[in-house]
Every structure is written in structure tokens, then in C-alpha cells.
Amino acid sequence: MVLLNNLGTWWWQVSNNNEFTMAIVTISVAIIAILWYTLSLSSSSQTLPPGPRSLPIVGYLPFLNPELHKQFTNLAHTYGPIFKIYLGSKLHIVINTPELAKVVVRDLDEVFSNRDQTVAASAYSYEGRDLLISNNNSNWRNLRKIFVHKVLSNKNLEACRCFRRDEVRKTINNIFSKIGTKVNISEITFLTEANVITSMLWENTYVKGTHDSDFGVELQMVSAKVTEIFGQPNLSDFFPSLAWLDLQGIKREMLMQRNKLDKIFTRIIEDRSKSNSKMSQDGVGDNAKKDFLQMLLDLKDQKDPTSLNLIQIKALLSVLSNNNEFTMAIVTISVAIIAILWYTLSLSSSSQTLPPGPRSLPIVGYLPFLNPELHKQFTNLAHTYGPIFKIYLGSKLHIVINTPELAKVVVRDLDEVFSNRDQTVAASAYSYEGRDLLISNNNSNWRNLRKIFVHKVLSNKNLEACRCFRRDEVRKTINNIFSKIGTKVNISEITFLTEANVITSMLWENTYVKGTHDSDFGVELQMVSANVTEIFGQPNLSDFFPSLAWFDLQGIKREMLMQRNKLDKIFTRIIEDRSKSNSKMSQDGVGDNAKKDFLQMLLDLKDQKDPTSLNLIQIKALLSNASSLTVPNGPSVACSTAKEVEWDASWSKNLENHRWSCAWLS
Known part of the structure; x- marks a missing residue:
């Protein structure tokens, strides 16, 4: 009441002291009232959906609560699936059914795609000149065409594959090096996403402590600040007439961040231009490995309607470098594609x-x-x-x-x-990618190897030629046991060594007799075979999820390739020694055709120039199959050919007879 009295007193004093001022104020109030009434009538004459009553000036803002989705659902129950609501001085239309959403975002997308942008978004996007904020006009259509058909084409994405692969491998190696310690999965995931995106943009990442990553860290700080500004409610968005005042300083702050971003992009573009110029002068180029920045610069140099200017390049880089928006878009699209593919595959598999x-x-x-x-x-x-x-x-x-x-x-x-089944990752790595006798599919290579192995290597003539090796090893075992009459002997160990020595002597005349010079490679072979058997026994995620095989998450393929390389070196050394020995014997005119081991038979087949000849890879693969018999439960247990099973069984039967002979002698 006191306030009203004071206001009346002030108005009376003004009217007494300055009648002209009172006249101006009165006329102004009258004009404002008439204009407000006229605008109200014109807006009410529009065909608008119903909606809640709003206060003058502020609209429905005072009645909003934090859970907007629940509040809008309740309003939809009252006013229908489409209703209007005033927030400040701006009119908003809310839709609340999938059918209406389909009409807005698909059927009438061109009509509804032009919406008022926030002050912060307009400032960040170079006044709407990027791909996300721009209205549906010729500039946006040109940018979209360039972005989809040139920057994100299959060819360019394939050119960037090396960047994505390198970053994911770095992350896997990083986690692998921290086994037994606590790791922050959230931080590692974010850094991986950020590094994948920035490496695709301009090859730099957020690795701490490196010189090249300084601008990446600066960019990360700017992006975080931009995201924070985007999340702040702004009075200028609800009251456009106040936008020029920038009461909360949001536009000013966003322009500061955009200028920082502009300086970063300018520096990156200048460095790349200098690098390209130097490479051009030196006659050096790398067309197979292009990041997004290089693709955009290539488009800038083109003199056609699809060429870009520096502002457009910076605007596109600002979209890509904003990890929150770009990563969310990539993740959303990826999840959608995976869901569609999974559903399609489910339908196709269910129809089988x-x-x-x-x-x-x-x-x-x-x-x-x-x-x-x-x-x-x-x-x-x-x-x-x-x-x-x-x-x-x-x-x-x-x-x-x-x-x-x-x-x-x-x-x-x-x-x-x-017979053609998917092999495990370990089996494929061990068998020279399926080029041996055990792992290979039923194809011409396998049929040729089987024919050679059964009819030539395991023929009666060749087995008879190897009889002396088997006889010598069994006699050594009998003499060994005979010399230990009256003492305890480990029959299991003696049996294993006899079997191993029989096989290796048939392969290349060497045995596992400890302390002899010739047995060193045999002991090394036994260790490698034991490691191979252990790797075969490990369950591997890549076998259950083939799409993850190239990651090699458990390192099984890497470990198996290491063992195969060791095995390869052993076989290479054995083959080279045998080749030298054969060459020397040939020069001396000496030969021993009656006493041939398997290695010599395979080398003889290698020298033949006919369809049954073998190459070194096939010889090594066959030797790895045969040598794995020297380890209990070795890889050769997977043998599937009837002849090899019969061969293994015949050895076991003969050895069993020799065991009974040894028992009778003792």
C-alpha cells in the first residue's frame, strides 16, 4: 500500500512539474496496450493446437519442473497428442505420439528442419555455417553431399582404418600391460574414443607427455568448456528481444571458446599445408593414408561447386572434434546398424x-x-x-x-x-593357415597331401625302409631295462621316451637321449610342442566371436605364431643340415637308399617336378603334424584321416608287444 501511495505521489509530482512528460508516458502506455491487444488477436486467430494457459511475458516458464518428459506426458493427457506451450516469449509445439513424430522428422522433414537455434549454437557454428546447425538451404545440402559422398565414403573410411586400428591396439596393449592392477575403464574408454576421432581427423592423439599432443589437450579443454556452455539455460533463447544485451554473457563466452578453437584449427591447417608443400617439393606422397583434414583440404583445392572455403572446413572440424556430439552420433549409428544386422541375421537363421x-x-x-x-x-x-x-x-x-x-x-x-569346419584361431596359426594335413579343408591341397602321405610316405616300401629305426629304438629300450634288473624303473617315462624316440628317429634319425649333442634340437622341439599343446587347450574368445579375431584380445594367436616361428626355425635348420649332408654324399658318390627317414622321403618328393611335388611350407607343415605325436595329447590328436589313425595305432600295438617282451626279460 505504501508503495502504491509513493507511486501515486511520484506520478502527481510529474504531472504537476512536467505535463509534457506525462503526456508522452500516457501515449506510450496506450500504444503498448493497443499493440499487445492487436498481437494477441492475431496470434489467437492462427490455427494452433490447445495448450496450458501462460503468464504474460514469462509464459509457462515458472510452472516447469525438472522432469519435463513426465510433465509433457501429463499435459498430453489433458490437451491431446499435440499441444502448444509458451516458454518466455517463444511459442513451442510439443508432439507426443510415434505417428506424429514420423510426420515431423520424416514425411515433412524439409518443413520442420528449419528451427530457431540457440544463441550459443549460433555463435559456435560460425552463425549456422556448419553441418549440424545450418538450416535446410543450399549451403547445408552442399556440405551434406560433400560429407557423405566424399569425406565419409567407403574409400575414405578404408583409408582411415589404419588410424582406428592403431588406437584400439594401443588401448588393448595398455590394458594388457596393467594385468593385476586396477584400471579406470571409464577414462580408458573416453581416451580411446577421443584418440580414434582425433587420429582420424589429423593423426594426433591425447597421449600425455608428447609434444604433438599439446594442441590435442588444449582442444579437449575447449571442447569440455563448449559442452558446459551448451548445457546452461539462456534468457536470450526465451526472450529473443533481450539477445543483444547478452545478460548472462553466454554468447560472449562461446565466442571466446570459438576463437580459441579457430586458432587451433588455423595452426593445424597451416602446419598441414606446409607439410604438403614440402612433400610436394620432395616428390613424396602417401595417398593410401589420409585423415579427414587432408580430405577437406583436397576438396578446398578443387575448383568446382563442391569446393570448400576455410570457414566451412573449420566449421566441419568443430563438428567432428566435439567428441560428445560426434561420438554419440557414431555410437548411435553403430548400435542401430548392429541391431538391424542382428535382427536380419536372426530372421534369416530362423528361416533355416x-x-x-x-x-x-x-x-x-x-x-x-x-x-x-x-x-x-x-x-x-x-x-x-x-x-x-x-x-x-x-x-x-x-x-x-x-x-x-x-x-x-x-x-x-x-x-x-x-569335413570342412571352421578351425580355431590357434589351429589356423599353427598349421600355416590350414596348409597341413590335419587342419586343411577337404580341397585339392588336402587330397594331394593325403595321397602323398598315404601312398608314398606311408607305403609298405617306405615303412620297411624305416624298420631299422624302430628296431634300433626298441632294442635300446630293452637293453636299458635289462641293465636295471633288480631296481625300480618308471615304466610310464620309459614308454613315452621310447614312443618319442621311435617317431623322431623315423622323422630325421635324432632322438631325445639326454646328454648327446644331436638331441639338443629334439629337446627344443619337445618344449615347443608342449607349449603348442598348452595353447591349444586354452579357450579363446576369438573362436566364439569371430568378429573380434583381429583384436586377438587374449594374445593366443600371437603366442601361437611365436611357437610356430620357433618350430619353423628348427625345421629350417634340420632341412638345411640334411640338404648339406645330401650334397656332400652326392659329391663323394655315397648313398644309402635302403635307410631313409621321413624327412628324406619328403625332400625326394620336393625335388620331383610333377603334381605330387611338395614345397618347403608343405614339408614343414607335415613335419609339424608328425612331430606333434611326440607329446602326449599333442595337436595330432585332432587327426581325422583313417590311415594316420591306423599308423598311430600300429605303433602303439608294436610298442605294447615290446613292453610285454621287456616284462618277460626282467
Whole structure:
């Protein structure tokens, strides 16, 4: 009341002291009232949906609560699926059904794509000249065409693949080096995403302590500040008439950050231009490895409608370098594509005639439900789903059979159909990418190797030529046991050494007798074979998720390749020694055709110039198959040819007879 009295007193004094001032104020108030009434009538005459009542000037702002989605749902229940709401002096239309959303974002996208941008967004995007903020005009259509068809084309993305691969490998190696310690997965994930994006942009990353990463760290700070500014509510967005005042200083702050960003981009572009100029003068180029910056600069140099200016390049770089927006877009698109592909594959697989089986989880399949006693679990599943059922382990489909009749059909009647199976990553690495006799698919290479192995290497003539090696090793074992009459002997160890010596003597005349010079490589071979067997026994994620195989998350492929390289060196040394020995014997006119080991037979086949000749890789692969028999439960257990099984069994039978002879002698 006192305030009203004071106001009335002031108005009376003004009217008394200055009648002209009072007249101006009165006329102004009258004009404002008339204008407000006219605008109200014109706005009410528009065909607008219903909506809640709003206060003058501030609109519905005072009634908003933090949970906007719930509040808008409640308003939709009252005013329908489409309603209007005033926030400040700006009119907003809210839609609340999938059908209306489809009309807005798809059917009438060109009509609704031009919306008022916030003050911060306009300042950040060089006044709407980038790809995200620009209205649907010729500039935006040109940028989109360039971005989709040239920058993000399959060719350019493939050119950037090396950057993505290198960053992911660095992350995997980083995590692998910290085994047994705590790691911050959130921080590692963010840095990996940031490094992937910045390496694709201009090859630099956020690795701390490196000179090249200084501008990357500065860019990260600017991007974080820009994201913070975007999240601040701004009065200028609700009251456009106040925008020129910039009451909260948001536009000023955003322009400061944009200028910092502009300086960073200018420096990067200038450095790249100097580098390109120097490479051009030196006649050096690397067209196969291009980042996004180089692609944009190439477009700038073109003199056609698709060429870009520096402002547009900086605007596009600002979109790409904002990790939060760009990463979210990449992740969203990736998830959508994966979901569509998974759904399509599910439909296509469900249309196949497959046996029944237990339900599986997405991605991991039935893996979480497996227990160590698989034979018992599969028996129980067979009782539920029948003698043949399907089971998904990871992303791979497996068919399990559970009766002798079905096993006969698979391994004998339809052997050629079922013999081609996906090999494990370790098996492929060990077998020279499937070029040996055990792992190779049923193809011309395998048929040629089998023919050579059965008809030439394992022929009666060649086995007879190797009889002396077997006889000598068995005699050594008998003499060894005979010399120990009256003492305890380890039959298991003696049996293993006899088997190992028989095999290696048949391969290249060397044995595992300790303390002899010629047995060093045999002992080394035994160690490598033991490591190979251990690697074969490790479950590998890459076998259950083939899409992850190139990551080699557990390092099994890398470890197997190391062992294969060791094995390769051993075989190379053995073959070179034998070749030198053969050359010397040939010069001296000496030969021993009656006493040939397997290595000599394979080398003889190598020298033949016919379809059955072998190359060095095939010889090494066959030697690795044969030498693995020297380790209990070695890789050769996977042997699937009837002749090799018969060969192994015949050795075991002969050795068993010799064991009984030894027992009788003792």
C-alpha cells in the first residue's frame, strides 16, 4: 500500500512539474496496450493446437519442473497428442505420439528442419555455417553431399582404418600391460574414443607427455568448456528481444571458446599445408593414408561447386572434434546398424531348417550356462531336445549329435560334407593357415597331401625302409631295462621316451637321449610342442566371436605364431643340415637308399617336378603334424584321416608287444 501511495505521489509530482512528460508516458502506455491487444488477436486467430494457459511475458516458464518428459506426458493427457506451450516469449509445439513424430522428422522433414537455434549454437557454428546447425538451404545440402559422398565414403573410411586400428591396439596393449592392477575403464574408454576421432581427423592423439599432443589437450579443454556452455539455460533463447544485451554473457563466452578453437584449427591447417608443400617439393606422397583434414583440404583445392572455403572446413572440424556430439552420433549409428544386422541375421537363421535347442542370450549365446562337465550337460540337453540339437556359443552356431547312428552318418556316410569346419584361431596359426594335413579343408591341397602321405610316405616300401629305426629304438629300450634288473624303473617315462624316440628317429634319425649333442634340437622341439599343446587347450574368445579375431584380445594367436616361428626355425635348420649332408654324399658318390627317414622321403618328393611335388611350407607343415605325436595329447590328436589313425595305432600295438617282451626279460 505504501508503495502504491509513493507511486501515486511520484506520478502527481510529474504531472504537476512536467505535463509534457506525462503526456508522452500516457501515449506510450496506450500504444503498448493497443499493440499487445492487436498481437494477441492475431496470434489467437492462427490455427494452433490447445495448450496450458501462460503468464504474460514469462509464459509457462515458472510452472516447469525438472522432469519435463513426465510433465509433457501429463499435459498430453489433458490437451491431446499435440499441444502448444509458451516458454518466455517463444511459442513451442510439443508432439507426443510415434505417428506424429514420423510426420515431423520424416514425411515433412524439409518443413520442420528449419528451427530457431540457440544463441550459443549460433555463435559456435560460425552463425549456422556448419553441418549440424545450418538450416535446410543450399549451403547445408552442399556440405551434406560433400560429407557423405566424399569425406565419409567407403574409400575414405578404408583409408582411415589404419588410424582406428592403431588406437584400439594401443588401448588393448595398455590394458594388457596393467594385468593385476586396477584400471579406470571409464577414462580408458573416453581416451580411446577421443584418440580414434582425433587420429582420424589429423593423426594426433591425447597421449600425455608428447609434444604433438599439446594442441590435442588444449582442444579437449575447449571442447569440455563448449559442452558446459551448451548445457546452461539462456534468457536470450526465451526472450529473443533481450539477445543483444547478452545478460548472462553466454554468447560472449562461446565466442571466446570459438576463437580459441579457430586458432587451433588455423595452426593445424597451416602446419598441414606446409607439410604438403614440402612433400610436394620432395616428390613424396602417401595417398593410401589420409585423415579427414587432408580430405577437406583436397576438396578446398578443387575448383568446382563442391569446393570448400576455410570457414566451412573449420566449421566441419568443430563438428567432428566435439567428441560428445560426434561420438554419440557414431555410437548411435553403430548400435542401430548392429541391431538391424542382428535382427536380419536372426530372421534369416530362423528361416533355416535347424534342429531345436536351448534358448540363448543375445551376443554371448549359451556360453554363460555351460558347466565344466560338458558331456553330462549335453546328455541332459539331448534328453530334452532330442538326439540332435543346436546350441549357440558366442555368435557361432553348433550342432550337437548324441547317438552312434548319427555319428556314423556324420563321420563316415557324409564325411565330405561335414569335413570342412571352421578351425580355431590357434589351429589356423599353427598349421600355416590350414596348409597341413590335419587342419586343411577337404580341397585339392588336402587330397594331394593325403595321397602323398598315404601312398608314398606311408607305403609298405617306405615303412620297411624305416624298420631299422624302430628296431634300433626298441632294442635300446630293452637293453636299458635289462641293465636295471633288480631296481625300480618308471615304466610310464620309459614308454613315452621310447614312443618319442621311435617317431623322431623315423622323422630325421635324432632322438631325445639326454646328454648327446644331436638331441639338443629334439629337446627344443619337445618344449615347443608342449607349449603348442598348452595353447591349444586354452579357450579363446576369438573362436566364439569371430568378429573380434583381429583384436586377438587374449594374445593366443600371437603366442601361437611365436611357437610356430620357433618350430619353423628348427625345421629350417634340420632341412638345411640334411640338404648339406645330401650334397656332400652326392659329391663323394655315397648313398644309402635302403635307410631313409621321413624327412628324406619328403625332400625326394620336393625335388620331383610333377603334381605330387611338395614345397618347403608343405614339408614343414607335415613335419609339424608328425612331430606333434611326440607329446602326449599333442595337436595330432585332432587327426581325422583313417590311415594316420591306423599308423598311430600300429605303433602303439608294436610298442605294447615290446613292453610285454621287456616284462618277460626282467
